[in-house]
Amino acid sequence: MFGRLKSYEKKEQVIYLHFEEMTTRIEVLTDSIINVFAGLDSEEHHSTSIEGDKKVPTVYQVEMDSACVTITTSKLIVKVYDEYKVDFYDAKGKSLCKDYRKSRLQATKQSKEAKELALMEGHQISNSEEAENKIIVIKEMEEDEAFYGLGDKTGxxxxxxYEYEMWNTDDPSAHNESYKSLYKSIPFFITLKKNHVFGIFFDNHYKSYFDMGKESDDYYFFAADKGNLDYYFIYGEDMKEIIYHYTYLTGRTPLPQLWTLGYQQSRWSYENEDSVRDIARHFRELDIPCDAIHLDIDYMQDFKVFTWNGKDFPNYIQLIHDLEEEGFKIVTIIDPGVKKEDEYFVYEEGKQNGYFATDTNGDIYVNQVWPGDSVFPNFTEEKVREWWADKQKIMLESGVKGIWNDMNEPASFKGEIPKDVVFSMDGRTTNHEEVHNVYGHFMSKATFDGLKKHDKKRPFVITRACFAGTQKYSTVWTGDNQSLWPHLQMAIPQLINLGMSGIAFAGTDIGGFGHEATKELLSRWIQVGCFSPLCRNHSASGSRYQEPWMFDKKTLDINRKYIKLRYQLIPYLYDLFYESEKTGLPIMRPLILHYQSDEKVKETNDEFLVGENVLVAPVVEQGKRFRAVYLPEGKWVDYWTREVHQGKRIIIKEAPLDICPIYVKSGSIIPNYPDIKYIGEKEIEYLILDLYDGVGSYTHYQDNGEDYAYQKGEYNQYQIELTKEHEVKIRLIYGGYDKKYKGFILRYHGREEKVMLKGDELIIDLK
Structure with missing residues (x-):
């Protein structure tokens, strides 16, 4: 395709490479981030993920010999050969990542007759061996290579x-590891080898393909049907640094409002005002903390977005006001499909202004979703996003505090939207084939911008479909899972890989969306859900209700126990979100992120870290009442018994149904809240500090939990240290927020001690 490399020229931080057939370019963004680009579709990047110029002044050298062009930064050596083969080395010349030069393995093709027989029996037949990708990059794969990321993929x-496809897909059937695509497309992965680590972000939002060694043990590849060859090679000393650089490119999860970290209850659907009030009453009477109730599609009039069902919600403003008085926020679903109905204001405005996607004849494209015949806003156009953003004011004026974007793959009932349906991307005419994977991304951006503009608080947006970079605008959930044990098991690697892909604020439907939850399954799921960044119980119409009290007293007690634990840990979680905004690090983390050299945690699917200090090893199998727990290096303290365990070994933990094995790293300081029913129920005057023997330090963050004042310096930071002299030192290291703590409650060795913070420093002897 490219031919022989003939020459190069250097302009600022771009190296133009002149091949026989075309000119390509390598751009040095930083000493650790290199962009490899070939304008196969256009000479411009069409990135929807990267906003702004990410290039920083970087010193580098270029030289050419008979074999290749060599580009050298302080961190990387990049060698470019004939046919645009690109190899990467570290600064010492050690190989990191090389293009594969040999021929691909030819898949064994089934005969036509064999395929027909398999299809008759109902088998799904892959046509992957017949696919011809316009763009393909094949990399050598080493024996010890492991891959992480790629978003919400199953398995x-x-x-x-495994192999995967990036094509946002609404499929409500029971997902398993054979599924190649789900609701999100995040074409980013981290490669870990024994001695080094790197990341690759393939910035192409057409349908793309990732084969991570399924076809051959000798190579892996990523490919796309159309678009440009456009990928970023990201180098770092460890996985944390890779995530830092990747989220520098695509953006980081902004600090959310504090209440959004609380427990949230949902169902398709709470169908009228009485049912919503009944749900709220149960939470308060049964002493189960809760901050939000979600309303699914039945709150709308005939499923028309930005309307209310006057029959079942005749006094919705009063309802929302009353619930807010009791500490509940209302979050409402909004779908992209706009009902095609004359005199319906959203449809009329969009039609008059040309805001909807059209067919190739220029007529508004119509498919079916919940309202029946529906049309689809062209969210990839700025003026349409601004229009949709202003529509959020309707919901805010009714008292709604968050927006839940669903069905935005986009889903449609009369077959997938054809690839030739016409869209535009800020003035550039294109089609659904290019827009499909970023449709939900731009809907989230429009929603975020509208809430921020009209509410002035940090927006709370949830989305089902997204693309790389959506973390700037929205939290996500993993879509329509099922009340199945394999789906609980899968939730852990799904959420961890979302976090490794830049999506720090994510959750699953606790208890499962479809099918029928059992009391044991719900009890075990809440033990995972209470540590998930987004903590929401959600279930489908026609399935068993699975609110915490819908089973028996034991199930209720277990749910209450873990939801209360969630609320105790809110300040710890909030600290992690503050850190995430600065570093991109996820809240829920794989053990490999912090123990990269430990071979035993490369494949750990049923344990995870919350931050760096808390290890959770839930039971995810029916009937099991004990489990093996691997503890990595260091000393770990059993959260329930305070028994100390030496790490780098496996222990057996008894785990009756009400016990989720939890371990805290020695020397940890974990901030806690007192018992509360909802965030903001009372002012926290004394922060509880849960202290674990050892030496350690911790920085705690405090602000008003609502708006953007913290960006102007209105926040506090406390530095807390545990010393080898068995002292705790507490210092106010930054004080820009007027509601400082009066003091702290120290918990250690089964005792509690209240101490006052007089001035900016406090030292307490724990002996």
């Missing part, structure tokens, strides 16, 4: 040996 933590 296990390490993606080696």
């Amino acid at each position: 296990f933590l390490n993606k080696r040996g």
Whole structure:
């Protein structure tokens, strides 16, 4: 395709490479981030993920010999050969990542007759061996290589040996590891080898393909049907640094409002005002903390977005006001499909202004969703996003505090939207084939911008479909899972890989969306859900209700126990979100992120870290009442018994139904809240500090939990240290927020001690 490399020229931080057939370019963004680009579709990047110029002044050298062009930064050596083969080395010349030069393995093709027989029996037949990708990059694969990331894909933590597709897909059937695509497309992965680590972000939002060694043990590849060859090679000393650089490119999860970290209850659907009030009453009477109730599609009039069902919600403003008085926020679903109905204001405005996607004849394209015949806003156009953003004011004026974007793959009932349906991307005419994977991304951006503009608080947006970079605008959930034990098991690697893909704020439907939850399954799921960044119980119409009290007293007590634990840990979670905004690090983390050299955690699918200090090893099998727990290096303290365990070994933990094995790293300081029914129920005057023997330090963050004042310096930071002299030192290291703590409650060795913070420093002897 490219031919022989003839020459190069250097302009600022771009190296133009002149091949026989075309000119390509390598751009040095930083000493650790290199962009490899060939304008096969256009000479411009059409990135929807990267906003703004990410290039920083970087010193580098270029030289050419008979074999290749060599580009050298302080961190990387990049060698470019004939046919645009690109190899990467570290600064010492050690190989990191090389293009594969040999021929691909030819898949064994089934005969036509064999395929017909398999289809008759109902088998799904892959046509992957017949696919011809316009763009393909094949990389050598080493024996010890492991892959992480790629978003919400099914299966296990390490993606080696599997293949995936990036094509946002609404499929409500029971997902398993054979599924190649789900609701999100995040074409980014981290490669871990024994001695080094790197990331690759394939910035192409056409349908793309990732084969992580399924076709051959000798190579892996990524490919796309159309678009440009456009990928970023990201180098770092460890996985944390890779995530830092990747989220520098695509953006980081902004600090959310504090209440959004609370427990949230949902169902398709709470169908009228009385049912919503009844749900709220149960939470308060049964002493189960809760901050939000979600309303699914039945709150709308005939499923028309930005309307209310006057029959079942005749006094919705009063309802929302009353619930807010009791500490509940209302979150409402909004779908992209706009009902095609004359005199319906959203449809009329969009039609008059040309805001909807059209067919190739220029007529508004119509498919069916919940309202029946529906049309689809062209969210990839800025003026349409601004229009949709202003529509959020309707919901805010009714008292709604968050927006839940669903069905935005986009889903449609009369077959997938054809690839030739016409869209535009800020003035550039294109089609659904290019827009499909970023449709939900731009809907989230429009929603975020509208809430921020009209509410002035940090927006709370949830989306089902997304693309790389959506973390700037929205939290996500993993879509329509099922009340199945394999789906609980899969939730852990799904959420961990989303976090490794830049999506720090994510959750699953606790208890499962479809099918029928059992009391044991719900009890075990809440033990995972209470540590998930987004903590929401959601279930489908026609399935069993699965609110915490819908089973028996034991199930209720277990749910209450873990939801209360969630609320105790809110300040710890909030600290992690503050850190995430600065570093991109996820809240829910794989053990491999912090113990990269420990071979035993490369494939750990049923344990995870919350931050760096808390290890959770839930039971995810029916009937099991004990489990093996691997503890990595260091000393770990059993959260329930305070028994100390030496790490780098496996222990057996008894785990009756009400016990989720939890371990805290020695020397940890974990901030806690007192018992509360909802965020903001009372002012926290004394922060509880849960202290674990050892030496350690911790920085705690405090602000008003609502708006953007913290960006102007209105926040506090406390530095807390545990010393080898068995002292705790507490210092106010930054004080820009007027509601400082009066003091702290220290918990250690089964005792509690209240101490006052007089001035900016406090030292307490724990002996």
